[in-house]
Amino acid sequence: MTTTETEKKRFSFPTVIVLAMILLVVFLTCVPYLVTIALAEGPAERATADASPIFGVTIPQGYKQWELIAPAEEAAPLDELRAVVGNQTAIDAYQAGKFPFPDGTILVKRAWKRKQSPEFASATIPGAATTVQVMVKDSKKYAATGGWGFGRFVNGKPVDEAQHRTCFACHEARAKSRDYVFTRLAP
């Protein structure tokens, strides 16, 4: 080996280390930013599109597995079968029988078109799902509407703002003494 070659080798090794360190620092600096951007844009965008106007309420995950509070039936012209279900906070509050419902309570009203059973003429079964309606208790966030945030969804998408303006008025006019909730625990 000539002197110049040895020098070159000795020179290049630390250079590689330094370059690698710089790249590592740049990479590590960028990662948190990239993660933040990815997290902020992905779910946030979806949440906005799927959230109700005014209240920002979304369809809660797993509500189809929630416990039944009571079924209901709506006469014509809607002609629907309904089931109000609640998360564990709601069920605990119902069982304790205390008003107001605590923050974190979520009530969901599911609804279906009435359908005659194909097997048994006098039996009525759920037909197509029509709406999913949600009430979320957050006494601070929704202080102006009795502590409840509202959401009405058709095919998974929230309906317009005008419809969301009607929710609290009706619940307030008729169910104020029961923390704005109509449904009683089915016996």
Ligand code: HEC
């Ligand atoms: C004209 C009156 C009226 C309006 C407007 C109304 N509701 Fe209700 N809501 C009721 C009645 C009555 C019940 C009781 C269950 C049933 O009969 O279906 C109910 C029940 C509910 C329940 C189950 C908990 C409870 O209070 O029994 C939810 C959730 C709900 N409504 C959400 C909404 C949302 C969201 C809106 C607005 C998009 C809305 N409601 C608008 C009358 C109304």
